[in-house]
Amino acid sequence: MTESGVSLGRCHVHKRTVICVFFALIVLLIFATYGQIGNGRQLHRPNMENIQWPPSPNNLAESEPILSEQRQIVEAVKKVRILCLILTMEKDINTKVAAVNSTWATRCDKHFYVINSRQKRHDFLNIDVPDTRRTLVHKMRKAYEEIYKNYRNDFDFLLKADDDTYVIVENLKYLVWHHDADKPGYLGFHFNKFLKSGYMSGGAGYVISNRGLRQLVERGYQNGVCEIVPRKDDPENSEDIETGRCLELAGVPVWSSLDVQGRETFHAYPLEQHLFGNLPQFMFSWAKHPLKKGKECCSRYTISFHYVKPDAIYYLHHVLYETTVFGLAESQHRNEPVFNTS
Structure with a gap:
């Protein structure tokens, strides 16, 4: 075993232990972001142009009651007999x-x-x-x-x-x-x-x-x-x-x-x-x-x-x-x- 290998294998007692752990976390983070752990396949990246973005919760909360009320008014107006x-x-x-x-x-x-x-x-x-x-x-x-x-x-x-x-x-x-x-x-x-x-x-x-x-x-x-x-x-x-x-x-x-x-x-x-x-x-x-x-x-x-x-x-x-x-x-x-x- 090389000197560097011995050093890496004993990093838990070496003064560079903190640095070893830090770099290990960085590697795991990159791997989790760009590949699926366990099979090494790239994550699916959809075509952004085809995404149907839902309305924001604020818009939904504001628009749905209004639309519902308008529909009720339309139906009520239709019932007026002329x-x-x-x-x-x-x-x-x-x-x-x-x-x-x-x-x-x-x-x-x-x-x-x-x-x-x-x-x-x-x-x-x-x-x-x-x-x-x-x-x-x-x-x-x-x-x-x-x-x-x-x-x-x-x-x-x-x-x-x-x-x-x-x-x-x-x-x-x-x-x-x-x-x-x-x-x-x-x-x-x-x-x-x-x-x-x-x-x-x-x-x-x-x-x-x-x-x-x-x-x-x-x-x-x-x-x-x-x-x-x-x-x-x-x-x-x-x-x-x-x-x-x-x-x-x-x-x-x-x-x-x-x-x-x-x-x-x-x-x-x-x-x-x-x-x-x-x-x-x-x-x-x-x-x-x-x-x-x-x-x-x-x-x-x-x-x-x-x-x-x-x-x-x-x-x-x-x-x-x-x-x-x-x-x-x-x-x-x-x-x-x-x-x-x-």
Whole structure:
């Protein structure tokens, strides 16, 4: 045996014992890191690009309750029952009615076209009243009475719209989900004219709670307090003004339809006119809330636009329901207030 071998074999009594132990530990550490003790094989090193990193515990704790709550809200909103009454005329069956029926109307839980027609369709509410501007209020009054008589238990909220209105029904449901259908109330694009509480634009569409419709009929029509008489400030007896008047007399208050940023959800004109602020001058003095243009014109959860031609109805519907921006849809819904329901 060599002198060095004798020295190594006696390292437990040699003054270099500490150094021997230190180097032995270093060798074991290196071997355990880069090879498997016992068979000498190299440890498996996965492709780092293919690793599916789990969210950090903090992210999981924060995101899972939010996602769960959002799913619950979505399911609850779907259960809100909307009955849509769409005012139209027989001459528009193959144009305006066809466009509305192919797009947003069927997203209502139940819908009827308020029409004076000889045709019989399951979605026609035939009202025997002539089609003139002066008779629209009578036409809608009979329609409301018919709904009260035969369908008052079939909806939570009732939407009245025109055949040139485009409605995003899902957003409408989301807005009214914040309200109690068993309490009287109605909302829409709010004009601050003619009445103490103002009235809602008929073309932009207005919504009445189930209790609100019951009071409209029971306290308004049946008690004779909503008589249609000539008025100097509204010689045509406009349907939306007279309906608003009767709702006010029947004790049905106005609810807000603004979002938390003060942006409108119902719109009395097409999107492009609100976007560029190209609106009739009377709108700026009649509107209850200051009108805005640009992206502030319209809520992210916008509900309606008026004076939309059939081709534009198809166009809007395609952009909204057949087009998706990658990566955007997943981040649209946030767990934060959306509407100003105060």
